[in-house]
Amino acid sequence: MQITSLVFVLFLCAVLAAYFLAPKKWQWVVLLAASLAFYCTYDVRHLAFVLFTSFSTWGATMAMARLDAAQKRYLGGEGKALSREDKAAYRAGVKKRKKRIMLLALLANLSILLVFKYFHFALEQVNRVLSIFRAGPLRDPFRFLAPLGLSFYTFQMLGYLLDSYWGNVAAERNPLKTLLFCSFFPQMTQGPISEFGQLSEQLFTGHGFTYRNWSWGSQRLVWGLFKKMVVADAFAPAVQRVFAQYGSYSGASAFLGILLYAVQIYADFSGYMDIMCGLCEIMGIRLTENFDRPYFSKSVAEYWRRWHISLGAWFKRYVYYPIGVSKWNRALGRSARARFGKRFGDMLPASVALVVVWLATGLWHGANWGYAVWGLLNGLFIILGLWLEPVWAACRAKLRVREDSRPWRTFQALRTFLLVAFIKVLPEVGSLRDGMGLWRRVFTGRSLPRGLRQLLPFVDWSSSFTAIHFFVACAGTAAMLAVSLLQRRRPVRSLTEKWPMPLRALLFAGVILLIAVFGVQNTWMGGGFLYAQF
Amino acid sequence: MRSFRRALLSILCVLAILAAATAAVLGLYYTTEYQTYTDSFLRRDLAGSVDFLVLGSSHAENGVVPAILDEELGVNSYNISGWVMPMAAKRLLLEKELARNPIRTVVIEIAYDTLSRSNDEDFCEGDEAVIARLDTMGERLAYMRENLSLNQWADVYSRAMFRGAQVWLKKITGAPGLDRAAKGYFGKEAAPLSLRPEEIGPAFQSEPFSVDTYRPENAAILEEIVRLCREAGAEPVVVTVPVSERFLWVTRGQDEFLGYMRDLCGRLGCPYWDFDLWRGRFDLLDDDTSFRDLTHLSDPGARAFTPVLAACLREAPDPSLFFDSYAEALEHSAYCER
């Protein structure tokens, strides 16, 4: 079921009606039924993987919880009289068993992800090595499509598993509630990746209908549809043309093409988030925010705290900190401090952790070297930012730059936007070489475009229909920028809240008309969600 | 409850505005002739006098000039073809015209891809145009109910509102709309084709098509169309309008299409003329002036082709006037030396 379709809108109406008509204690059941039905419209066979991940995680968390409960009972009862050493040994034994259970569930679910996402990539690398020795190649026996949302729901469940192992969250006793957490349809296919502690409370508690939730949620939902259908989907064919034909473009056109992709992917991904967060808001459920006006960031590090926030938070919590505070990494830091000084010693453990995080982030996005390089490039800029901060601070002091001045902040934002836009496009063009080819074209494409058609060769000028849609999307981009600027101070919805209802209805209807007239066509011409591929 | 009532009121408010906007836009669209295909009023005015019908898709809409047919054959013809028109729509429009006109001949145009068309792949562009050509909202809703899925309703609505906005723009700017004298023909200027001659050659044949893509339901509708014609006393003739020579070169498998059509029309007992194989086509039609794109005749091309069609209709052509196959035809093409 395509999310930007009339059928999905009707599906949402049915879900909302059922949700609010159901008694509060059964509302979560409505969500579960809707989630499973939604997933089955994609591929019912892949539901087996979702069920496996959900029930294996439930089983593991319940087993660990039982061990904890047994330990508490024992040490509170007959084990009270044990010596300190014996108690420590008992606890260590329980911890060891818990670890085994956790690792089993972790590896089982991680291997599904690894096989589906990375098997072909791994085989490709093996064949490359074999070709050096003039051996092979090994045949690829599998041709399969990954289950929808695999990366997202697997990470979410692994997070829950680890939180449960660490004792940060109590295990959910009801397997069906665990299944709901795993398969909750608004976030299953593209995130956000939520923490069990935060989302479960929202999902399993009943919510009454309130006008405010309805008003704010529906506005956000419609805004998301606008961003996705009117802006992102209109730019999608133009971006594909850029990737396919940049070799014949002028530098200016190639540059605009890169900016176009940056707008497209933001409108696509954040549009999806707005749709789903808006829907959940109507139901009284608060999903984790995934975007915080990322293109206004003043550094690459800040950008990644504002773009796909939940993925960054997941990696920080489950990869960066564990590696950062690990014994071996701290020992590395101590040794570096002794040889090269305090600063070096403080920065090295963080840098090591960042390299791992960014390599993993890159490969999470795609199983190819392009994404790996993309991830490392992001990591490099963040690490360089950390290491060179004293140098930049000295330069700013020398140039008497006022850091809180608007020109300086604007410069920082523009600089960061251009940097992330260029990095973003690298793995998307095709191969790594193609990505670098597009970069090169920006600087080497000398021809000067004469007129709008030459400046924007990626627009389909043969049809006034598609050209009009493109320029409507440009106007939509301006609207998105205006809303983002307004939202620095307060949510736009708190402004429209004060308007009389007919005026709000007029604005709402106007946006819906734009979606209906322009958005529907853009989506028909090939508008799948970009992040659904991950 | 109060919250829910307030929400309901807000929904009704929005729906009322949307309904008003839709009525305003579509109202003008469906009650005027600003779009070149909004010909329901014209057809109603001509009802009772049309004795010759051309029924096809865009190839026929751009390629057959009723005024020339009228002059050559002494008939009162109407070209009811439409771009991307689904087979079901052709049947519907034919039924309407057969019911109110003394039609004696129906030229049914079938192109290489007509029978493979479906809404799922081709969007609803053709359906939207057909809906605009129907007489009442009841007919329009009935057509949508019978032929379109729920998502396609959204597609049709979107296209209709876009076209309707264009109608308003035309009204405001005073732009011309339907040319009644053209009687359904829509001629376009010649335009440079997207393939350059130096790109053509046997090695360039890259686009295979196969009759496996033909949908049985489309063939069934063609049979029904032939039956409807005969029941109304009209003689059905199936034709294929010529495409550009360059296009013939880049598509492999045309002889499969030819074989399929010959079998089908043989079973239906109606003549089939494929004018891509007419021996004079390479001399009469020039890629640079006779076509507006790779597969559609331009106005000069249509005016050159229609008398040929009329001559064949006047007197059934000798089979020797046609090549036997596409393979044979291409041997006589200007590009065959490459």
Place this chain on the structure above:
Amino acid sequence: MDELIAILQDIDPDVDYETEENLVDGKVLDSLSILQMIGEICDTFDITIGPKWMRNENFNSARKIWAMIQAIRQEEE
């Protein structure tokens, strides 16, 4: 507690650690500073801060960090 305050002052001397309650959520300390702080705490107090303790609420104020250190010490005994 004084040793903890000294560690925090070393990382960022401009913060009033007696009153600040939003060190992590308020982005007063970034993730690099947190790693530095954890490394120093582990070395100074001879404890291991495992992943289970890596939650924002444990690091939002000096008081909460001190409470976490006490809890870890008790656990390790």
